[in-house]
Amino acid sequence: MKMWRCSVCGLLYEGENPPEACPKCGAPAEKFELVSEEQVGVIERARKTNQLHSDLLAELAKVEVTADASIEDNLDPGCLRVFAKAKEAAKLLRQFSVAEVRVHVNKNKWG
Numbered sequence: 001m002k003m004w005r006c007s008v009c010g011l012l013y014e015g016e017n018p019p020e021a022c023p024k025c026g027a028p029a030e031k032f033e034l035v036s037e038e039q040v041g042v043i044e045r046a047r048k049t050n051q052l053h054s055d056l057l058a059e060l061a062k063v064e065v066t067a068d069a070s071i072e073d074n075l076d077p078g079c080l081r082v083f084a085k086a087k088e089a090a091k092l093l094r095q096f097s098v099a100e101v102r103v104h105v106n107k108n109k110w111g
Contacts, residue, residue, distance in 0.1 A: 046109035063090040
């Protein structure tokens with residue numbers, strides 16, 4: 001299967017030929033560029049990691065919600081410290097993951 005990239009909006013399209021019009025922006029078929037086999041391999045390989053980043057971001061959001069609930073409850077100083085650190089760590093890890101996804105996007109690994 002071939003992969004085509006719309007040069008107008010960046011949409012990736014999989015098929016033997018580009019679509020007559022981009023499903024996202026409406027650009028004509030001649031605005032599509034064939035993605036090299038090497039780049040297709042990179043994109044396909046990165047899809048798994050990109051999904052794992054997405055999953056991690058969802059889990060980290062849950063950690064932050066849980067931490068906020070415990071911080072609000074404020075049972076005792078020990079619990080408050082644990083959940084404040086959990087919230088801080090989740091926020092930092094979220095920033096790391098988002099930064100790595102940006103790297104993937106900038107290297108055309110997102111697809």
